[in-house]
Amino acid sequence: MGRRRNNGRFAMPLDRSVVLKAALEQLDEVGLDEFSTRKLAAALGVRVGALYWHYPSKQALLDAVAEHIAADAAAAPLPDGDWAERLAAIARAHRDAMLARRDGARVIACMSAPGPMAHAFFERLVGVLREAGLDAEGAASAGDVLTSYVNGFTVEEQARGLRRQSEAHRERLFGFGVSVVIAGLRPLVEG
Amino acid sequence: MGRRRNNGRFAMPLDRSVVLKAALEQLDEVGLDEFSTRKLAAALGVRVGALYWHYPSKQALLDAVAEHIAADAAAAPLPDGDWAERLAAIARAHRDAMLARRDGARVIACMSAPGPMAHAFFERLVGVLREAGLDAEGAASAGDVLTSYVNGFTVEEQARGLRRQSEAHRERLFGFGVSVVIAGLRPLVEG
């Protein structure tokens, strides 16, 4: 009868996915700066040390959160349409996935290494650019320009500053930036 | 004779600028993740509490570091040449100023609010775009695209990933991205 309790129920043993789920909830509640393994353990009804059975470090846990965000970005549907429309859709999915979790853009920016989902996301982007006619190196470079822009914009937007601007204005500004990058890529694709 | 010692010398009272200078040194030595007010106090030969006389918080200190970086970026000389060359020079100065300090790009990304130097930097960028013929809103939007790209690229470059690529390759990739953004802006300026 010495089983661990959580929210009044006797709990199943933890596994990586329930720890990750609780981490996502804690991140949304307190933000990245206040995110702590000790609070997370308390929310799970467990002692801190228990988490280290499932994840080797706090950073590994945050990397799993980053992968979760990347998975969302990679899972968004790709519309029919020309390469420019598809690129714009990928950029929006990328930003939306980060905005969906508190400090999501900073979690992505601070991840220690891109995981399989981050690679899948980037490969889909590269795929669109290759279909548009770029070679492997050109597509990788062009993909890097777009993702760098989206990351930079969204970190700024989510962390501060743009917060006092209306959401409509931020939306317009982002759409403008995406169209600028795509316009800059156009001569490479069609040229 | 109870005066504070530092490096074997009797030290002058601290002020904001010597604390900032020591903070810049500590950042370069240990990086943002290991940066702590207690180590900083030790390096200054002082107790932790003393720092809080000069800066209200660790974040305020990091904001001062961010301002220092922004000042470097704003102070870089603007070449003669057309708007595109001037924009490219600003983008390079922006990246160089962040790369000059360990984790500089993340310090900029995590600053709580842009200070006067950050504004001065951005105003210079906007000035170039206005001289090129854009109106106030267009110049601000265009300036945002470029700075977002530079921030996103440099955070990624400095934090990880691109580290295993050669510096020459990163340089080329950055130059490519800047040229893409500028090409995307060209129709707005000249159209």
Next chain:
DNA sequence: ACCTGAACACCGTTCAAGT
């Protein structure tokens, strides 16, 4: 296999009291 208990080596911040 999974978790507890307890420790270790740190943190940022506050503030009365000293000089």
Next chain:
DNA sequence: ACCTGAACACCGTTCAAGT
């Protein structure tokens, strides 16, 4: 004006021991 001393309320991580 500027700093000390000392505390407060936390951290992330490790690991023998329990079940």
